[in-house]
Amino acid sequence: MRSRLTLGLLGGLFVLLITDLFGVGNLQRLIETVLPPPSGRKPNLLVGTNPWPGYAPFYLARRLGLYQGKGVDFVEYPSTSMTLKALRNGAIQAAALTLDETLQLYELGTQFKVVLVLDYSAGADAILARPPLASLADLKNKKIAFENSTLGGYFLTRTLERSRMHPDDFELVPLEVDEHLQAYLQEKVDGVVTMEPYKTALERAGAKKIFSSKDLPQEIIDVLVVREDWLAGDVRALKFLAEGWFEALRQLQEAPEQMAPLLGEQLNLNPKEALEAVAGVQLLDQKANLALFVGSPSPFDQSARVTNDFLLSHQLLSRKVSLEGLADPILLR
Numbered sequence: 098m099r100s101r102l103t104l105g106l107l108g109g110l111f112v113l114l115i116t117d118l119f120g121v122g123n124l125q126r127l128i129e130t131v132l133p134p135p136s137g138r139k140p141n142l143l144v145g146t147n148p149w150p151g152y153a154p155f156y157l158a159r160r161l162g163l164y165q166g167k168g169v170d171f172v173e174y175p176s177t178s179m180t181l182k183a184l185r186n187g188a189i190q191a192a193a194l195t196l197d198e199t200l201q202l203y204e205l206g207t208q209f210k211v212v213l214v215l216d217y218s219a220g221a222d223a224i225l226a227r228p229p230l231a232s233l234a235d236l237k238n239k240k241i242a243f244e245n246s247t248l249g250g251y252f253l254t255r256t257l258e259r260s261r262m263h264p265d266d267f268e269l270v271p272l273e274v275d276e277h278l279q280a281y282l283q284e285k286v287d288g289v290v291t292m293e294p295y296k297t298a299l300e301r302a303g304a305k306k307i308f309s310s311k312d313l314p315q316e317i318i319d320v321l322v323v324r325e326d327w328l329a330g331d332v333r334a335l336k337f338l339a340e341g342w343f344e345a346l347r348q349l350q351e352a353p354e355q356m357a358p359l360l361g362e363q364l365n366l367n368p369k370e371a372l373e374a375v376a377g378v379q380l381l382d383q384k385a386n387l388a389l390f391v392g393s394p395s396p397f398d399q400s401a402r403v404t405n406d407f408l409l410s411h412q413l414l415s416r417k418v419s420l421e422g423l424a425d426p427i428l429l430r
Contacts, residue, residue: 151216158341221377243290245271
């Protein structure tokens with residue numbers, strides 16, 4: 098019975114998410130106004146991201162001018178659910194998403210390819226609690242805020258499995274990730290399933306970490322996905338996008354103190370906090386990406402299969418997704 102309650106609750110929340118993804122009524126307020134290109138010129142590649150230290154090389158590449166005149170623009174959304182909706186409805190052509198979110202969109206029939214693996218979460222996703230609460234057991238029967246996304250469901254489920262607890266042990270409060278801090282400050286919730294940079298803001302407000310993705314090594318993976326209709330044409334802008342990522346990552350690794358103020362401005366953190374947030378992710382360079390897409394099945398294929406099976410078994414997907422053709426490492430050739 099407990100198992101069915103657990104799956105039913107997560108599945109119900111997932112249905113709400115799917116319904117929202119199909120909605121288009123509020124899409125206009127979610128995207129930035131982009132002027133049409135001059136006649137005869139292909140529109141710029143629009144890449145959707147949300148605040149996350151794992152996307153630091155993209156932020157830095159923009160601020161360092163590496164994309165100037167390269168046909169690449171970014172649209173920043175406050176949450177992953179908004180990024181998903183924009184990609185689903187064609188408002189953007191590429192997006193940085195977690196692998197589980199990618200499989201969710203794939204199930205819905207959105208035509209795209211995974212072209213790069215960007216990072217692994219290594220502590221930047223976390224569950225925080227209001228002191229003196231210091232464990233998941235302490236949060237039993239308490240209100241916990243979490244983003245109603247595939248990632249939110251995945252991270253929460255994996256955390257509870259490790260602790261031998263269930264979603265019905267808590268009062269779950271679905272909130273967009275940018276609403277977590279306000280809910281905590283107003284004492285509407287006692288715990289939060291959140292991520293950087295909101296994690297740091299919550300810790301400033303006194304919340305204490307009780308679990309993080311550091312305890313789930315290489316399970317939460319961020320990837321770059323591109324709609325197939327864009328891949329069918331001129332991919333120079335995509336090549337520039339990848340080159341900017343690798344170059345900005347190199348500069349971040351070689352001169353982190355110099356890059357920290359730029360990252361802090363993007364993530365609304367001070368330079369020290371920005372570097373601490375980036376330390377919670379493992380950023381992947383070109384060499385690491387090449388290794389992930391070699392072999393049959395490749396390490397990426399294996400990760401996608403494990404994630405696919407987990408989501409299906411916990412009703413976070415309604416059917417098993419065929420992974421054939423999901424990845425196309427065109428930017429590594």
